[in-house]
Amino acid sequence: MPSAPPFRAPSGTHDVLPPESARWQALVGRFAALAGQAGYGLVVNPVFEDLGVFQRVGEGTDVVRKEMYAFEDRGGRPLALRPEGTASVVRAYVQHRPTTPWKVWYAAPSFRYERPQAGRYRQHHQLGVEVLGSVDADVDVEVVVLAAELFGALGVRRVTLALNSMGDDACRPGYVALLGAFLDERTDQLCAEHRQRAGEQPLRVLDCKRTECREATAGAPRMLDHLCTACDAHFRRVRDGLDALGIGYQLESRLVRGFDYYTRTTFEFAATALEGAQNAIGGGGRYDGLVEELGGPPTPGIGFGIGIERLLLACDAEGALRLPEATVDVWVVDAVGGAAARDLSWSLRRAGVAADRAFDERSLRAQMKLADRSGARLAVIVGADEQASGTVSLRQLRGNDGAQELVARDRVVARVRELLA
RNA sequence: GUGGCCGUAGCUCAGUCAGGUUAGAGCGCCGCGUUGUGGUCGCGGAUGUCGGGGGUUCGAAUCCCCUCGGUCACCCCA
Numbered sequence: 001m002p003s004a005p006p007f008r009a010p011s012g013t014h015d016v017l018p019p020e021s022a023r024w025q026a027l028v029g030r031f032a033a034l035a036g037q038a039g040y041g042l043v044v045n046p047v048f049e050d051l052g053v054f055q056r057v058g059e060g061t062d063v064v065r066k067e068m069y070a071f072e073d074r075g076g077r078p079l080a081l082r083p084e085g086t087a088s089v090v091r092a093y094v095q096h097r098p099t100t101p102w103k104v105w106y107a108a109p110s111f112r113y114e115r116p117q118a119g120r121y122r123q124h125h126q127l128g129v130e131v132l133g134s135v136d137a138d139v140d141v142e143v144v145v146l147a148a149e150l151f152g153a154l155g156v157r158r159v160t161l162a163l164n165s166m167g168d169d170a171c172r173p174g175y176v177a178l179l180g181a182f183l184d185e186r187t188d189q190l191c192a193e194h195r196q197r198a199g200e201q202p203l204r205v206l207d208c209k210r211t212e213c214r215e216a217t218a219g220a221p222r223m224l225d226h227l228c229t230a231c232d233a234h235f236r237r238v239r240d241g242l243d244a245l246g247i248g249y250q251l252e253s254r255l256v257r258g259f260d261y262y263t264r265t266t267f268e269f270a271a272t273a274l275e276g277a278q279n280a281i282g283g284g285g286r287y288d289g290l291v292e293e294l295g296g297p298p299t300p301g302i303g304f305g306i307g308i309e310r311l312l313l314a315c316d317a318e319g320a321l322r323l324p325e326a327t328v329d330v331w332v333v334d335a336v337g338g339a340a341a342r343d344l345s346w347s348l349r350r351a352g353v354a355a356d357r358a359f360d361e362r363s364l365r366a367q368m369k370l371a372d373r374s375g376a377r378l379a380v381i382v383g384a385d386e387q388a389s390g391t392v393s394l395r396q397l398r399g400n401d402g403a404q405e406l407v408a409r410d411r412v413v414a415r416v417r418e419l420l421a
Numbered sequence: 422g423u424g425g426c427c428g429u430a431g432c433u434c435a436g437u438c439a440g441g442u443u444a445g446a447g448c449g450c451c452g453c454g455u456u457g458u459g460g461u462c463g464c465g466g467a468u469g470u471c472g473g474g475g476g477u478u479c480g481a482a483u484c485c486c487c488u489c490g491g492u493c494a495c496c497c498c499a
């Protein structure tokens with residue numbers, strides 16, 4: 001007698017069950033194929049890391065300052081569930097020092113303690129790639145195009161790409177000083193939060209969506225106008241590459257993104273078919289200082305993350321990724337106790353035929369209903385007569401007027417294969 | 422973390438505003454019509470502590486408070 005269940009998935013988490021889980025499989029499978037085809041290997045990282053790994057990477061960011069699942073294990077070690085994928089991959093790079101360029105992809109959960117809503121979860125899942133060890137602008141292009149290709153392969157068309165460059169150590173400090181001076185003169189025009197924090201995070205103010213900040217920064221200096229020669233050339237090559245490959249984008253000088261580690265190229269994909277505010281389906285950028293930050297040798301890097309849940313919502317909104325219902329080829333109906341179903345189903349499966357059966361000695365009628373609903377094309381039926389004569393009845397369930405034939409038990413697999421061919 | 426809305430069978434929902442006999446529908450599920458045959462059709466059946474807890478009342482799905490969950494916006498981002 002069911003009553004209110006004592007437990008449910010924690011707030012902001014969710015179960016993925018069949019048939020929805022098949023879409024996950026398909027999505028990850030497509031991505032794995034695309035990444036593999038481009039020379040990326042799978043990386044699997046721990047779901048928690050030393051707390052310091054993430055603190056080092058984003059001490060000025062909301063994600064790290066107020067959204068982390070941080071805890072101590074029984075040995076008193078400070079740990080945290082990963083809030084994003086890049087830090088773990090970079091930590092693994094520093095630890096193992098693979099030869100470069102190191103091109104990897106992952107599909108893994110991330111954890112952020114936020115107020116849940118549609119498309120925003122406390123445990124969500126990301127597909128991502130990282131490339132470590134190359135400053136080549138063509139890597140930036142490869143990474144961005146890879147994400148775009150995934151959307152295309154899935155049939156998600158209504159996607160916009162925002163592109164920006166954050167500069168590097170040579171030009172960013174000067175720009176930030178310029179921006180800081182600009183903001184200092186109009187602190188009182190900013191929103192409440194940034195009136196306090198504009199000094200420490202001037203770039204954040206550009207990203208603020210509040211109208212006060214928007215208006216106050218309308219005439220602010222743009223990073224893109226202050227790139228040094230090297231960053232400007234790099235950015236130009238990135239844009240040329242995207243143009244050559246037919247990937248459209250919009251320059252977005254306000255695109256700052258949520259992590260401190262970005263340098264040069266940053267980008268964000270939004271699904272415009274999504275109604276809600278949570279329409280960013282992927283984003284990333286270059287992080288040429290991050291490996292050193294985590295104790296490795298100077299090594300440039302770039303990567304992106306794509307939110308699986310949001311991407312699936314975008315698929316829904318566009319009617320993409322509609323999968324046919326999963327079916328087996330054959331359903332084994334056994335009215336004589338179950339042993340025949342047990343043996344025949346495995347004979348078929350061992351021969352590569354997808355087969356299923358009922359349990360619990362259901363009535364013949366009930367088993368036939370299940371056979372029908374399963375979508376199987378054939379029913380293998382064993383009743384008392386077949387049992388006695390060492391045969392089975394093979395019935396066609398899809399069309400052919402339910403044509404039925406009697407087949408010797410040792411010829412079942414061969415005949416089934418013929419009929420399915 | 423802040424604010425608005427919502428929470429009735431497995432699913433989608435009616436009933437809540439004006440508290441009152443055993444809480445309903447459709448779909449799905451199970452069984453039977455056919456003790457050896459599915460799809461259609463017909464008949465029958467099961468399942469709800471009306472999210473949870475407390476309160477008001479003779480009486481609460483319905484009113485009040487708290488809480489949990491969802492959702493929308495802010496914020497942030499995938």
